[in-house]
Amino acid sequence: MIILGIETSCDETSAAVVKDGRHVLSNTIASQVEIHAEFGGVVPEIAARRHIECIGYIVDEALGEAGVTLADIDAYAVANGPGLAGALLVGLNYAKGLAFINKKPLIGVHHIEGHVCANFLETELEPPFLSLVVSGGHTSLLAVEDYETYRIVGATRDDAAGEAFDKIARVLGLPYPGGPQIDKISCDIEPTITFPRAKVPDYDFSFSGLKTAVIQYIKKEENPDIPNIAASFQKAVVDVLTDRAVAACLNEGFAQMTLAGGVACNKALRQAMQTAFNQKNIRLYMPKPVYCTDNAAMIACRGYYSIKNGKNDGLNLNAFPGRMV
Ligand code: KG4
Numbered sequence: 502m503i504i505l506g507i508e509t510s511c512d513e514t515s516a517a518v519v520k521d522g523r524h525v526l527s528n529t530i531a532s533q534v535e536i537h538a539e540f541g542g543v544v545p546e547i548a549a550r551r552h553i554e555c556i557g558y559i560v561d562e563a564l565g566e567a568g569v570t571l572a573d574i575d576a577y578a579v580a581n582g583p584g585l586a587g588a589l590l591v592g593l594n595y596a597k598g599l600a601f602i603n604k605k606p607l608i609g610v611h612h613i614e615g616h617v618c619a620n621f622l623e624t625e626l627e628p629p630f631l632s633l634v635v636s637g638g639h640t641s642l643l644a645v646e647d648y649e650t651y652r653i654v655g656a657t658r659d660d661a662a663g664e665a666f667d668k669i670a671r672v673l674g675l676p677y678p679g680g681p682q683i684d685k686i687s688c689d690i691e692p693t694i695t696f697p698r699a700k701v702p703d704y705d706f707s708f709s710g711l712k713t714a715v716i717q718y719i720k721k722e723e724n725p726d727i728p729n730i731a732a733s734f735q736k737a738v739v740d741v742l743t744d745r746a747v748a749a750c751l752n753e754g755f756a757q758m759t760l761a762g763g764v765a766c767n768k769a770l771r772q773a774m775q776t777a778f779n780q781k782n783i784r785l786y787m788p789k790p791v792y793c794t795d796n797a798a799m800i801a802c803r804g805y806y807s808i809k810n811g812k813n814d815g816l817n818l819n820a821f822p823g824r825m826v
Pocket residue numbers: 511635636637638639662663664666667678679680681684762763764765766767768793794795
């Protein structure tokens with residue numbers, strides 16, 4: 502089965518052609534990062550307008566790279582939430598148009614479940630497993646019971662990890678998006694500042710106290726040592742994410758662990774997770790960076806399992822900007 506996936510939930514316009522859920526024939530992405538960098542964050546109206554400009558080209562490019570035509574596409578999968586309303590609507594309506602003209606099924610995909618499914622691309626992983634999803638808008642531990650059942654085991658009580666990275670980067674005077682910048686300047690730095698690690702019950706997370714502590718620290722310093730602050734902040738985030746992921750995985754009895762979402766690109770997090778799960782003899786899957794950040798291959802993959810289960814959302818499908826798992 503060949504699926505065309507479309508992703509426009511935030512600031513990346515992406516289309517992908519994926520065979521049998523896992524084999525990526527193409528995955529094209531037009532990033533808007535440079536446009537939004539000027540404003541220090543994503544401007545929703547600009548994002549939606551840019552998606553409109555790019556979507557047609559990106560879909561054509563995905564088909565061309567995969568060496569297929571619309572006649573070869575068996576179904577369409579589109580991220581329909583959570584995300585920015587205007588941005589989501591562009592991908593959704595484009596997918597609807599293609600499904601209507603070509604008389605093929607259309608499936609709406611939960612963006613976060615899509616992130617989790619990035620781990621299926623080009624691997625033999627099968628559920629059940631636990632997933633740590635760390636993105637700009639989400640930080641959660643999800644139990645993936647089977648291909649269609651996702652259960653929240655833990656979640657952030659305030660900011661998402663990516664949000665904290667972006668905010669601290671801005672305070673440190675680093676360009677948007679801040680996560681990759683903090684990752685870069687923290688490289689080869691041995692952090693020496695101990696920032697607080699929030700202790701919230703269960704497997705939940707909290708990053709707002711850490712954010713405040715870092716901002717207060719910067720305000721008090723006459724000559725702040727930016728790389729050390731960045732590395733120390735990153736260490737605090739990585740420690741909490743890794744500790745909670747290990748505890749949840751062991752206590753919930755999972756034999757496999759996965760990482761997902763944009764923050765999963767972070768080198769320190771990948772290394773800490775790998776070391777921690779090696780020690781416990783638990784297999785850890787981490788998508789390659791291009792499948793960690795927003796992309797349509799993961800959306801096509803998630804859509805494949807719904808289509809295989811006989812689902813078809815049809816042309817009444819709507820966008821749900823605040824869609825919950
Ligand atoms: O998953 P994603 O592409 O979009 C959302 O669904 O939110 O995640 C974007 C987030 C941003 O906050 C960005 O700063 C963060 O992922 N990010 C990183 C790194 N690369 C992207 N954070 C830390 N280290 C990185 N290398």
